Amino acid sequence: MPTIRRLTALEILDSRGRPTVQATCELSDGTVGTASVPSGASTGTAEALELRDGDPRRYGGLGCRKAVAHIHQELHQALSGRPFETQQELDQAMVALDGTPNKARLGANALLAVSLAFARATAHHRGVPLYEQFATILAQTDGGQAPASFRLPRPTINLFSGGKHAGGQVPIQDVLVVPARARTMDEALSTTYAVYQAAADLCRRKYQMRALTADEGGLAPPFPHAQAMLEDAVAAIRAAGFVPGQEVALAIDVASTHFFQDGRYHLGEEPHDSLAQIQVVRQWVEAYPIVSVEDALAEDDWEHWPELRRQLGERVLTLGDDLLCTNPARIQRAIELGAANALLLKVNQIGTLSEAAQAFVLARRAGWQVTVSARSGETEDNWLADLAVGWGGDQIKVGSITQSERLAKYNRLLAIEVAAGFPLVAWPG
Structure with a gap:
């Protein structure tokens, strides 16, 4: 070397x-x-x-x-x-x-x-392609193993945004499209395009606004409340000609830390405690085709994350972002508590590739799913796509299908698909 x-x-x-x-x-x-x-x-x-x-x-x-x-x-x-x-x-x-x-x-x-x-x-x-180098790094990390065969991560793609990614018109941060039945990356993106265009048309008719976008490209009309984001997302899926929950599902990033103050969650008109917050999220999951819930509780509300995980059960990913921060010590604590079953992996949360690989290995050994994620402030660099392929990420969360810094990653995945013919990861279950 x-x-x-x-x-x-x-x-x-x-x-x-x-x-x-x-x-x-x-x-x-x-x-x-x-x-x-x-x-x-x-x-x-x-x-x-x-x-x-x-x-x-x-x-x-x-x-x-x-x-x-x-x-x-x-x-x-x-x-x-x-x-x-x-x-x-x-x-x-x-x-x-x-x-x-x-x-x-x-x-x-x-x-x-x-x-x-x-x-x-x-x-x-x-x-070698960059994804092969990333696979080598994973194999060298703390007894980790490179994927036996490469696959493409299934995208979870921003549709609507609020919170810190938009104007704070609603507290929760993102509602995302999950093209659950797509068999290829090309089909996943074309499915999402149809839903996104239907949602943009909905925004024009219902909110009298153009398709103005938030930090990660999600649409950000003036929703009256968080539930409206979910209702409009389901309406957009149907308007695009898909069956909600079968062909296209939803994921949500609640980002609860940002509306958690003095031990209370300020989500609606009246602040409520952790147990009430869990029930709100559970009701959403029961009412809408939600398959992944990110940061439903605040990052230091450790006491209640195990109950959240129990309430959501196995059919939904209890995904930790702010809770875990791609930090091996926090991930180990969450494993021991039974606080989550999925890791949102952001390499810059920990600071080096090797430490992020340690976080990935820990999550995998616990049987967790891993969603490899971009950030709200991105660049046109596409290394994240190779990382998700090389490490065998289950999902990839890049942002919407607009804006070049997001498309650079999706286009790289399309190129890998054409060049290597890797299959798309199935949604768990």
């Missing part, structure tokens, strides 16, 4: 017009890999720290020049010329160099950019 010759970086803009980091890793044989990292809006408190400049005169303090400088200087000086036989060796060296529990000194955005750029450079050096 060649050594790292040079690490460079650039401050670029994400899909919300905010700065993020792009890194380039050049190996000693001349092989080059470049990668860009995303940034979240709906972030958990346990996430690794994105390093921002804090200068209010520039991008409102959100600049990333410090993170870029760390790649050009300290990370380049510490890593160049050293032999790294595996991704784990590189990532461990960066974590040790940072020396903080949440990557606060050098920045998780700097470390992840280098981690990804090294992985892509290594794939180029080996002459």
Whole structure:
């Protein structure tokens, strides 16, 4: 394996017009890999720290020049010329160099950019697709195993948005389309297109508004309440000619942490406690064709997550995002408590590929499903599609079927499907 010759970086803009980091890793044989990292809006408190400049005169303090400088200087000086036989060796060296529990000194955005750029450079050096390099990383991680055969993750695709991804017109964050019967990625996307266009037409007729979109491309009309999002989603599925719950199902991202205050959930007109919140979500699941529920409770409401999991049962994914933060320690706690049965995996929540792979392995060993997820602030880089294929993710959550930073991932999955002929993962059960 060649050594790292040079690490460079650039401050670029994400899909919300905010700065993020792009890194380039050049190996000693001349092989080059470049990668860009995303940034979240709906972030958990346990996430690794994105390093921002804090200068209010520039991008409102959100600049990333410090993170870029760390790649050009300290990370380049510490890593160049050293032999790294595996991704784990590189990532461990960066974590040790940072020396903080949440990557606060050098920045998780700097470390992840280098981690990804090294992985892509290594794939180029080996002459293999990036998803094969990701599979190798997984196989090298804590006894993990690469998928026996590659598959394409089933997409869960934003239809309607509220919360922090839109104007906060309703508290819950997203209602997503699950093309449950689609047999190929091409069919999944064409099915979703039909539902999305039906929903856009519904927005014009019912809310007298154009198809204005939220951070991840979801439609965001002025819903009067959360239940209206679900009712309109079912109406759009029917208008597109599909049977709700059979051909097309729904997933919801409740993002409860953002409306949890003083021990109460401020979801409707009257705030309520955790047990009442569980009952609200259970009623939704019983009334609508919902197959996945993300963050139905707040990130630190650990006491009640096991009851949520019990109430939702086996036919619905109890999906943890803010609860778990792709953090192995939090995932292990959730496994022991029986708090979830699915992980939303976001690599930038933990800060390096190797640590994210550890989180994936833990979830898999517990028998969990894994949804590989993008962030609200994305770039046109498509490495996430390869990651979901290489690690054998069950689902992929990228956003809607609009906006180039979302389509880059879907188009990469289409290209892999055509080139390799991999099948689409079936929905569990």
